[in-house]
Amino acid sequence: MPDKDAETILECDAVWKIFGDGAASALRNLGPDPSDDDLKNRKLIAGVRHASLKVKKGEIFIIMGLSGSGKSTLLRCMTGLHDLTGGRVLIDGVNIADLSDRDLVELRRRKISMVFQDFALLPHLTVLGNVAFPLRVQGADRRTREEAARKMIALVGLEGRETYYPDELSGGQQQRVGIARSLTTQPEVWFLDEPFSALDPLIRQDMQSEFLRLQGLLKKTIVFVTHDFDEAVRLADRMAVMKDGRVVQIGKPEELILDPADDYVTKFTRDIPKEKVLRVRSIMTAGGTPTNDMAVPAEARLVEVAADVIAGEGHHPVLDASGALLGTLHRRDLAAYLI
Amino acid sequence: MTALARYTVAVPGVPSLRLHHLALILALAASWALAFLDRGNPLVVVPQGWIFDLATPLTDAMKYLAREFQIGPVRFSSITRSVGWLISQPFELLAGLLADGFTFYRQDAPPFHIPALPWIGTTGVFCLVAWWYASSRLALWTGLCFAAFAVFGLWESAMLTLASVIIAVILGGFGGVVLGIWGYRKPWLNAALQPLYDTMQTLPLFSYLVPMILFFGFGPVAALMATIVFALPPMARVTTEALHALPRSVSEFGEIAGCSPFQLTWLVRVPAARNKLLLGVNQVIMLSLAVVIVASLIGAGGLGGDVLKALKSMRMGDAMASGLAITLIAITLDRLSYAIATKRPAHTATDQPWIARHALPLGCAAILAVAILISVFVPAMHQWPDELVISLGRFGNGAVQWIGATFDTQIDAVRDTAIVYLLKPVKIFFLTVPWASFVIVIGALGWILGGWRLAMLGIAIFVAIALLGYWKKAMMSLYLVSMSVVVAMIIGTLLGLWARLSDRAERVLIAFVDVLQTLPTFVYLIPVVMLFSIGDFPAFVAIILYGIAPAIRYTSAGIRGVRLNLVEGAIMSGCSRLQLLTQVKLPLALPTILLGLNQVVMMSFGMLVITALVGTRGLEETTLVAIARVAAGDGLLAGLGIAGMAIVFDRYLKALNRKIAFHLGVPIPR
Numbered sequence A: 001m002p003d004k005d006a007e008t009i010l011e012c013d014a015v016w017k018i019f020g021d022g023a024a025s026a027l028r029n030l031g032p033d034p035s036d037d038d039l040k041n042r043k044l045i046a047g048v049r050h051a052s053l054k055v056k057k058g059e060i061f062i063i064m065g066l067s068g069s070g071k072s073t074l075l076r077c078m079t080g081l082h083d084l085t086g087g088r089v090l091i092d093g094v095n096i097a098d099l100s101d102r103d104l105v106e107l108r109r110r111k112i113s114m115v116f117q118d119f120a121l122l123p124h125l126t127v128l129g130n131v132a133f134p135l136r137v138q139g140a141d142r143r144t145r146e147e148a149a150r151k152m153i154a155l156v157g158l159e160g161r162e163t164y165y166p167d168e169l170s171g172g173q174q175q176r177v178g179i180a181r182s183l184t185t186q187p188e189v190w191f192l193d194e195p196f197s198a199l200d201p202l203i204r205q206d207m208q209s210e211f212l213r214l215q216g217l218l219k220k221t222i223v224f225v226t227h228d229f230d231e232a233v234r235l236a237d238r239m240a241v242m243k244d245g246r247v248v249q250i251g252k253p254e255e256l257i258l259d260p261a262d263d264y265v266t267k268f269t270r271d272i273p274k275e276k277v278l279r280v281r282s283i284m285t286a287g288g289t290p291t292n293d294m295a296v297p298a299e300a301r302l303v304e305v306a307a308d309v310i311a312g313e314g315h316h317p318v319l320d321a322s323g324a325l326l327g328t329l330h331r332r333d334l335a336a337y338l339i
Numbered sequence B: 001m002t003a004l005a006r007y008t009v010a011v012p013g014v015p016s017l018r019l020h021h022l023a024l025i026l027a028l029a030a031s032w033a034l035a036f037l038d039r040g041n042p043l044v045v046v047p048q049g050w051i052f053d054l055a056t057p058l059t060d061a062m063k064y065l066a067r068e069f070q071i072g073p074v075r076f077s078s079i080t081r082s083v084g085w086l087i088s089q090p091f092e093l094l095a096g097l098l099a100d101g102f103t104f105y106r107q108d109a110p111p112f113h114i115p116a117l118p119w120i121g122t123t124g125v126f127c128l129v130a131w132w133y134a135s136s137r138l139a140l141w142t143g144l145c146f147a148a149f150a151v152f153g154l155w156e157s158a159m160l161t162l163a164s165v166i167i168a169v170i171l172g173g174f175g176g177v178v179l180g181i182w183g184y185r186k187p188w189l190n191a192a193l194q195p196l197y198d199t200m201q202t203l204p205l206f207s208y209l210v211p212m213i214l215f216f217g218f219g220p221v222a223a224l225m226a227t228i229v230f231a232l233p234p235m236a237r238v239t240t241e242a243l244h245a246l247p248r249s250v251s252e253f254g255e256i257a258g259c260s261p262f263q264l265t266w267l268v269r270v271p272a273a274r275n276k277l278l279l280g281v282n283q284v285i286m287l288s289l290a291v292v293i294v295a296s297l298i299g300a301g302g303l304g305g306d307v308l309k310a311l312k313s314m315r316m317g318d319a320m321a322s323g324l325a326i327t328l329i330a331i332t333l334d335r336l337s338y339a340i341a342t343k344r345p346a347h348t349a350t351d352q353p354w355i356a357r358h359a360l361p362l363g364c365a366a367i368l369a370v371a372i373l374i375s376v377f378v379p380a381m382h383q384w385p386d387e388l389v390i391s392l393g394r395f396g397n398g399a400v401q402w403i404g405a406t407f408d409t410q411i412d413a414v415r416d417t418a419i420v421y422l423l424k425p426v427k428i429f430f431l432t433v434p435w436a437s438f439v440i441v442i443g444a445l446g447w448i449l450g451g452w453r454l455a456m457l458g459i460a461i462f463v464a465i466a467l468l469g470y471w472k473k474a475m476m477s478l479y480l481v482s483m484s485v486v487v488a489m490i491i492g493t494l495l496g497l498w499a500r501l502s503d504r505a506e507r508v509l510i511a512f513v514d515v516l517q518t519l520p521t522f523v524y525l526i527p528v529v530m531l532f533s534i535g536d537f538p539a540f541v542a543i544i545l546y547g548i549a550p551a552i553r554y555t556s557a558g559i560r561g562v563r564l565n566l567v568e569g570a571i572m573s574g575c576s577r578l579q580l581l582t583q584v585k586l587p588l589a590l591p592t593i594l595l596g597l598n599q600v601v602m603m604s605f606g607m608l609v610i611t612a613l614v615g616t617r618g619l620e621e622t623t624l625v626a627i628a629r630v631a632a633g634d635g636l637l638a639g640l641g642i643a644g645m646a647i648v649f650d651r652y653l654k655a656l657n658r659k660i661a662f663h664l665g666v667p668i669p670r
């Protein structure tokens, strides 16, 4: 969990992306918020509309939304794969639109990397060749890059497969290669576009755990796109929900569940097992007086403490990581979230 | 987008059905009425006064370009000569290695000669490559073929042809890839290049040769240049297509990894598309072989030259032997390049020793070293001794004479019947139809099939042919092509249907079709000339043989492709076998069969062009004669005439196919 006031490393400020010829002039002429009909008349399609968000150093930031809601487009705006139609994207305070071609290449080589839904492995290279590829592009010599690549391959658990070609691997293994490849350059910001969506449900869960394990080791800043709310809730520190190109709500998963901004968000949150998402801190009675000494940690998820709280009588003390008393929790408070 | 939505879109700009009938009836009536005018009428035969002589100024312009034109202080001719010199260098090197060695002339000493590689060495290398990429079976086949070249005294010619093909494919293939990448990056350029490619791919080969003689002089370099130019468009097309077929994310990955534009192209996109590219190379190899053979007309030498010389002096057996060698080379190159294109990389441990990682080149070098060593002691292993050469030619000449003497009457009977009852009447029809009638019908058909744009294309091309003074020649070409197409379609469809009856029949036929499709056009001329001498009839037979392959293949594939549930439905509703075929399968397979027809037409035009060598009299003859007269303009215009007609038929058939597929509600096959 990143610090509350950790510095912002990536910022989107009123980002617009409209596809089609003459998009920029259309945005200028049609006013600050053109309607779909106006755009359609000019044969334009809006991918992202006025999206603003800030990603803090070291957090897992998830962009969630139905398919076609503009998640991938927003992600591609952040990496400079798309030129913006309007607004700004700042990485480390630098507007990427201001970068020269060479500086953009340099930024991509050093600071950012990306994992793709369809893996995007190069079919003509072995696992080793694929993972070493980003370093090869930078001109690293064979020994250096292969050494780095082997480390990454070991990190994702694919030792022994170095000489395989992508089409000899299962989907899950291929995405492990994709992940290893995106980590060889030790990027600061790691973009993942639906990395697990093409995988079977069981494998997907494995990969999610694996992903959390890696993040525990590496502590990257992560922007992760998914259409799966369960996945988002499981992985997110904070998340943004998108609809029709707009960001409709940004917050911690608990905030979204406890206080959805509109019906669209509510629909996602309704079927989520709340006890697995919510933390004690968000439902406790702040400042109450405990009546027993069976303390519960504030950052624990409800499901983890449910048995103790239900078994105990009265108000349990809620303590933060340093042991300070934050409030109390009664089993009545819990009941609403367990049914 | 669902599959359904994609296929059931209306064909825009096509008028409604009833108007169609009216238009067709009117057009036919008008053209029929024209037939009653006498031949002096300008609508029947194009009057001399209307004809515009573009050929002469065009020839003059090209001659000027080739001889006097200057860019600043530099003569255009010196540029072309330097390009020619540059391209000839790798060719000379390879030809020297494989075929005739290197001779250095010295001032006051006898010339110094380094011989070519020993034949067992070259054979061994090709065997090793075949074994490495394909199988021991292909290696054995390759070995036998190459040994046959040596034993039958065809070694030098075969190697010269091989060297030409290899160099043309390397240069043309590379140029095509670069052009294709360019087209991929700039969509407007690609759109602009498409009609050019279409024309280049249908332009008769002979039309290329005259400008090549002008720019590069008579000889192997001009032939090589013609081959390279010919190979460019298909390779460029394959490249653009292959790059577009890549998943978008592959390019995106390259960008995110921080590739420079150069790296993005050459480290990411091109290698990622390599399988499709290599299949394109396979096509280009076969095409280049066909061209290299025909280019012997302008001095390419090699096997094509041998055939040509033999045909000219009526040594049919020798022509057969060289033709057979061309066939063997074609099959070997096809199988070998296909194997290389589809070979899966084996996984090898990365920390293998250097020797293991370079096993193939080292193996080749070892074979050559051993071969050279052996040939020092056994000269016959270096160059097959002349006195041991088995002359297939002498044997073949005898055989041909025997066939001629024995079956003379039967052969003549077949030929004369076909000419009297089939070819002649159709020819007379084509030659007497008033040109205006023809144009009206073409226009009406075009409008019905694809709207006014298509009609304009058809009308424009045929009017241009008329006004440039090529009408009669064009009709001679068209009659031959149409007759051959009709007959090839009938026989091919029947054979295709027969192939669906039993698996064995299908296997035999497909093997036959495979061989037919690998042979260079030129080879088809040899047996038909042998049997039927020269004229329209042997040309007719050659075109049918060459064009029949797609008719068989597409019929069989079309019937096989009819969806099983439709067939089962028909059986359940009580169709007999014959009903099933005629009422269900054939109609549903029609779009695919028509696609076959389209290919038959294109291939027939391709073969037509070559039949000028056996004495046909249409536009193709003009392109051939233009070579001897170095009349570039005439050759080019006549060639464009053929290309134009081929393109019109291609577009018309495609439009027809779209319509039929639309009516049947089946996808348009590709």
Ligand SMILES: Nc1ncnc2c1ncn2[C@@H]1O[C@H](COP(=O)(O)OP(=O)(O)O)[C@@H](O)[C@H]1O
Residues within 6 Å of the ligand: A019, A020, A045, A046, A047, A048, A065, A066, A067, A068, A069, A070, A071, A072, A073, A074
């Ligand atoms: N290159 C493009 N050209 C035109 N429209 C596009 C392009 N990419 C995406 N779009 C459109 O933008 C919208 C958002 O797409 P996308 O960002 O891919 O959605 P998501 O990733 O959330 O499924 C969609 O309506 C899509 O059709």
Ligand SMILES: [Mg+2]
Residues within 6 Å of the ligand: A071, A072, A073, A194
């Ligand atoms: Mg997406």
